[in-house]
Amino acid sequence: MSVTSRRRFAAIALASVAVLATGTACGNDSESGDGPITLVVDVFGDQGFGYEELYKQYESEHPNVKIQERGKGLGLGDYNTRLTQQITAGAGAGDVVALEEGTIVQFYAQADKFVNLADHGANDLKSNFLPWKWEQGLTPDGKVLGLGTDIGSMAICYRSDLFKAANLPADREQVGALWPTWDDFIATGQKFVAADKKHKFVDSATNFYNVVLMQTAGAGSGHTYFDKNNQLVVGSNPDVKSAFDLTTKMISAGLSNHLKSFSNEWNAGFKNGTFAAIGCPAWMTGVIKGQAGDAFAGKWDVAKAPGTGGNWGGAFLGVPKSSKHPKEAAELVKFLTSAKSQAEAFKKVGNLPSSPQALSDPAVAEATNDYFSNAPVGKIFAAGASELKPVYLGPKNQAVRDAVENALRSVEQGKAADAAWQDAVKNGEAAGK
Amino acid sequence: MSSLETTAPPGLDPSRSRRTARRTPSGFPWLTRLDLRLSPYLFVLPFFVIFAIFGVYPIFYTVWIALTDRSPLNATISFVGLDNFVELLTNDPQFWNAVWNTFGMFVLSTVPQLLLALMLANALNRRIRGQMFFRLAIAMPIITSTAVVALIFSMIYARDFGLANWLLDLVGVDPIDWRANRFASWFAISTMVDWRWVGYNALIYLAAMQSISKDMYEAAALDGASRRRQFWSITIPQLRPTIIFTLIISTIGGLQLFTEPLMFTSGSGALSGGSEGQFQTITMYLLEVMNTRFRWGYAGAVALVLFLLIASVSFVNYLLARRISSDK
Numbered sequence: 001m002s003v004t005s006r007r008r009f010a011a012i013a014l015a016s017v018a019v020l021a022t023g024t025a026c027g028n029d030s031e032s033g034d035g036p037i038t039l040v041v042d043v044f045g046d047q048g049f050g051y052e053e054l055y056k057q058y059e060s061e062h063p064n065v066k067i068q069e070r071g072k073g074l075g076l077g078d079y080n081t082r083l084t085q086q087i088t089a090g091a092g093a094g095d096v097v098a099l100e101e102g103t104i105v106q107f108y109a110q111a112d113k114f115v116n117l118a119d120h121g122a123n124d125l126k127s128n129f130l131p132w133k134w135e136q137g138l139t140p141d142g143k144v145l146g147l148g149t150d151i152g153s154m155a156i157c158y159r160s161d162l163f164k165a166a167n168l169p170a171d172r173e174q175v176g177a178l179w180p181t182w183d184d185f186i187a188t189g190q191k192f193v194a195a196d197k198k199h200k201f202v203d204s205a206t207n208f209y210n211v212v213l214m215q216t217a218g219a220g221s222g223h224t225y226f227d228k229n230n231q232l233v234v235g236s237n238p239d240v241k242s243a244f245d246l247t248t249k250m251i252s253a254g255l256s257n258h259l260k261s262f263s264n265e266w267n268a269g270f271k272n273g274t275f276a277a278i279g280c281p282a283w284m285t286g287v288i289k290g291q292a293g294d295a296f297a298g299k300w301d302v303a304k305a306p307g308t309g310g311n312w313g314g315a316f317l318g319v320p321k322s323s324k325h326p327k328e329a330a331e332l333v334k335f336l337t338s339a340k341s342q343a344e345a346f347k348k349v350g351n352l353p354s355s356p357q358a359l360s361d362p363a364v365a366e367a368t369n370d371y372f373s374n375a376p377v378g379k380i381f382a383a384g385a386s387e388l389k390p391v392y393l394g395p396k397n398q399a400v401r402d403a404v405e406n407a408l409r410s411v412e413q414g415k416a417a418d419a420a421w422q423d424a425v426k427n428g429e430a431a432g433k
Numbered sequence: 434m435s436s437l438e439t440t441a442p443p444g445l446d447p448s449r450s451r452r453t454a455r456r457t458p459s460g461f462p463w464l465t466r467l468d469l470r471l472s473p474y475l476f477v478l479p480f481f482v483i484f485a486i487f488g489v490y491p492i493f494y495t496v497w498i499a500l501t502d503r504s505p506l507n508a509t510i511s512f513v514g515l516d517n518f519v520e521l522l523t524n525d526p527q528f529w530n531a532v533w534n535t536f537g538m539f540v541l542s543t544v545p546q547l548l549l550a551l552m553l554a555n556a557l558n559r560r561i562r563g564q565m566f567f568r569l570a571i572a573m574p575i576i577t578s579t580a581v582v583a584l585i586f587s588m589i590y591a592r593d594f595g596l597a598n599w600l601l602d603l604v605g606v607d608p609i610d611w612r613a614n615r616f617a618s619w620f621a622i623s624t625m626v627d628w629r630w631v632g633y634n635a636l637i638y639l640a641a642m643q644s645i646s647k648d649m650y651e652a653a654a655l656d657g658a659s660r661r662r663q664f665w666s667i668t669i670p671q672l673r674p675t676i677i678f679t680l681i682i683s684t685i686g687g688l689q690l691f692t693e694p695l696m697f698t699s700g701s702g703a704l705s706g707g708s709e710g711q712f713q714t715i716t717m718y719l720l721e722v723m724n725t726r727f728r729w730g731y732a733g734a735v736a737l738v739l740f741l742l743i744a745s746v747s748f749v750n751y752l753l754a755r756r757i758s759s760d761k
Contacts, residue, residue: 077701081724088505106727109506206701258610263700264587268594395506399725402702409708413613423709430527431726 037325038066039332042094044079047286048072049098049149049315050348054341058332065328075262076100080398086320087113093320095329096336099146101136101314106395108139115319117144120330128339132390133354137316146316147337150351151388152281153381154211154310156185157288160301160373162276166195172375176304182212182246185306189255192276200257200275205247205408207261210401211279213243215310217391225401225432226394234400234428244424247408248417258412261405267291279305281312282352282381289350289371302375304383311388314354352381359385396432403427499733506727517734528735530710531718532742534619538694538714539687542623547679549627550634551672555664557635558642568639571632579629583696586625590697597621612698618712625693630686634679641675642668681750688743691716715739 043049048069055067071079080103086093087110099107107114122144126134133148156179160170168191169175179185189201202208217224217239225234234240250256257275259266269275270291278284280302288300317337319329335341342353343363350369353359359382367378394400407424411417499517503510521528557568574582589596590611598608611621645668653663669676694712695703704721706713713721719739723732 075701077703077725084505084724084727106506109508258592260698260700263698265591265593266700268591272594274593396726399727402705402725405702406705406708406710410613413610413708415709427527430525433726433728 036064036066037328038068039096039325039329040094041067041069041332041336042079042083042097043069043071044074044076044098044100045283046073046075047283047290047349050286050345050351051336051341053348054336054344058335065332067332070094071098076103077398080106086322090322093322095323095325096317096319096333098149099316099318101152101316102393102397102401104136104146104316104318105393105397107145107318109395111139111141111143111145113321114143114145115321115323115326115330117147117319117330117333118142120327120334122147122330122334125334125337128337128355128357130354130356130385130388132388133314136390146318147333148354149315149317149337149342150283150313150345151354151385152214152283152311152313153352153385153388154215154305154312155280155282155302155380156277156305157280157284157300157302157372158277159273159275159296159299161299162196162199162273163192166192166276168192168195170301172301172303172373175301179306182306186246186250186253186255189250189277190253193254196276199273201255201277202250203257203266203269203275203278204259204261205251205256205412206405207279208250208256209243209247209405209408210312211281211305211310212246213240214312214391215305215307216243218310218389219308222389223392223394225397225404225428226392228392230394232394232400232429232432234404234432235425240404241421244404244408244421245417248411248420251408251411252417256412258409260409270296273299279312281314282346282350282377283313285350285369285372285377297371298373300371301373302369302377302380304380309385309388311385311391314352346378350377352385394432399431400428403431495733495736497733498730499737501730503729503733504727505729513730517731518738521731521734521738527710527713528715528718528738531706531713531715534615534706534710534712535688535690535714538619538622538626538690538712539684541619542626543680543683543687545623546627546631546683547634547676549631550638550679551669553631553635554638554642555668557639568636571635573632574629575633577629579692580696582625582629583693586621586628586693587697587699590621612707612711615707615711618694618697618707622690622693622697622712625697626687626690630683634683637675637679638672641672645671677750677753680753681747684746684750685743688739688746689716690714715742 041051041055043051048071051069055069059065059067079098080100083093083097083099084106087107090113125147129137129148130151133151137144137146137148139145156175158175160172160175163175164170168188169178178188192201193199213224217237220239221227221237223233224237224240225232227233227237257269259269259275270288271293273292273296278288280288285302292300317333319326319333323329337355339353339355339357339361342351342355342358343361345351346353346358346364346367353361353364358364359378364378365382367376368374369377404424404427407415407420407427410423411420415423500512500514501510502513502517553571557564557571561567590598592598592608592610592612595611597611601608609617611617649667649671650663653667658666691714694706694714695717697712698707702725704713704717704725706717715735716739719732719735722728722735
């Protein structure tokens with residue numbers, strides 16, 4: 001080896017080490033105090049949160065702030081896995097992160113990794129949120145972990161053209177009157193599948209189950225798989241059992257299309273229009289519109305859900321401690337969760353506001369959705385929202401929910417309901433350990 | 434140092450001067466010694482730095498974490514000794530279900546995969562028209578991404594609008610719910626694995642076949658041995674070491690099967706591998722424990738047991754390989 005090439009090798013070796021060294025150092029892109037700062041907002045879901053216009057408005061009002069959004073199109077499960085790692089590692093999370101209703105509880109335990117929004121004047125905004133939504137954003141010791149964006153509320157979205165073809169009423173008032181209770185809903189479904197052999201009545205057991213469970217638990221125990229002391233009660237909470245039983249009854253009546261929620265086949269089910277109704281929190285209207293597409297515009301409609309009220313889903317915005325601009329990020333959170341912004345997001349993607357002011361804003365209260373045959377979605381979804389009682393979800397809610405949902409899917413695949421319930425309890429207990 | 438070449442005093446033979454210059458480096462002899470001692474280590478350093486960060490540290494961290502109850506949900510970490518391992522081995526049917534699935538799919542995919550590869554290689558070893566084209570064509574699937582393969586095959590095996598069920602329908606067979614039935618799901622996932630790896634193994638076999646002496650075949654042909662007889666009595670015995678090699682490679686890949694079964698379902702809870710874990714592999718279970726249940730310590734224990742499983746299966750393979758080569 002000549003001296004020259006040896007020297008070149010040494011240079012390469014040194015360069016590699018240098019690259020390694022800088023590789024570990026990067027990520028601390030320091031910004032000068034007066035230059036524009038970039039705030040990263042992490043959201044999830046196929047439709048995102050509908051904030052694009054709001055970012056533009058905020059940027060024009062705050063020339064020193066640039067906003068970058070990540071995560072649109074990312075499923076909640078993947079999003080939450082990533083966020084958990086980022087929060088635990090204390091690096092990599094956005095300046096503003098979305099926390100879903102079912103997963104915010106998990107972050108109560110890591111509240112010290114989040115900015116207490118009360119330090120940035122959040123307590124003055126308490127009246128801007130429905131009381132139970134405000135409570136959900138608080139940790140047990142009273143820190144403000146997140147401010148509410150939207151709530152799920154509950155309705156039934158249905159295909160009026162298929163209802164009509166099956167000799168059922170198609171008008172949303174009359175459809176709502178068909179099912180005062182969930183048993184009536186199943187009876188209606190039986191009439192539907194008797195008249196229409198080509199379509200199923202609902203998309204899946206799990207969607208039906210989640211809607212029923214959240215309503216039953218809201219009216220009953222106020223919790224699902226975990227009680228408020230985070231004790232696992234999947235086998236002993238009567239609300240879980242009754243929602244499970246109602247669902248297996250629905251399956252054995254042959255109403256389910258057996259589509260796994262948020263799977264490709266579920267999406268294909270929307271595109272091919274293979275089922276007639278779906279349990280419909282407000283955010284689901286955005287999902288339906290996105291998945292079913294223009295071909296089904298005007299064929300969907302919204303009616304009130306059986307039973308009284310209920311809520312499934314909804315999110316919060318929080319600020320991780322790892323943010324370098326906690327003050328600015330907190331201001332952005334306050335802006336994005338303001339009544340006006342919530343009304344704007346409702347207009348964009350149908351997420352129902354969690355702010356009473358936004359709910360009574362004519363832009364929301366009188367809103368109709370032209371995709372859903374001009375249904376008065378604002379009125380339908382807002383109707384029960386203020387009287388809702390919150391449902392407490394434990395920190396490992398998602399893991400236990402997966403286990404119970406899998407048991408319901410196995411019933412769809414032919415397993416006996418009793419055996420599936422044994423599975424649900426056994427696997428749920430293993431998952432919630 | 435290249436500058437030395439130009440500093441030769443005038444009047445001397447340049448080639449001589451270069452030689453002397455190299456023998457006695459002027460200036461910094463200690464630097465040269467340092468260069469000789471240190472440089473080799475410097476050259477290999479980048480590998481070891483990367484290996485230490487991404488290889489050694491995670492191994493020790495996994496061992497440590499497996500002895501704790503670490504979880505992002507716990508504010509403190511407490512040492513729990515071997516509790517995680519005891520629970521895993523004695524009280525976790527879901528883990529053993531995953532082990533069973535992993536080995537089942539391994540057998541179901543590897544056996545046809547290697548047989549098909551052998552037959553393909555044998556066919557391509559003959560003089561056929563467009564030989565080069567076919568040899569290239571069988572290797573093509575290797576360059577596709579596993580995720581894409583899995584995605585497309587999941588569409589083929591879709592329950593409602595899938596190609597496979599449509600073809601079954603054409604011949605009058607009832608549609609199959611590929612994700613509900615354990616064997617159907619194993620079969621579907623095995624076809625994904627095989628589609629991608631048959632060509633790879635066939636290429637290896639083909640290369641080995643070409644190194645078999647033609648004389649043996651000629652002699653056999655003169656003795657009146659048929660093509661089939663030649664294949665079983667000459668080709669297969671000559672290929673033994675290669676077959677062992679492909680078997681070991683397939684074992685390592687098969688026990689870590691992950692992308693195909695994960696992508697086989699989409700939507701919520703894909704890690705659970707079917708409603709009753711029909712096709713959940715060990716690696717999927719590991720991630721479910723870590724990312725859905727947040728039991729990082731327990732996940733560490735799962736990872737270590739998986740390591741032991743792979744090590745022991747590889748050891749069995751090694752014994753097998755030694756036995757067969759000593760037979761020769």
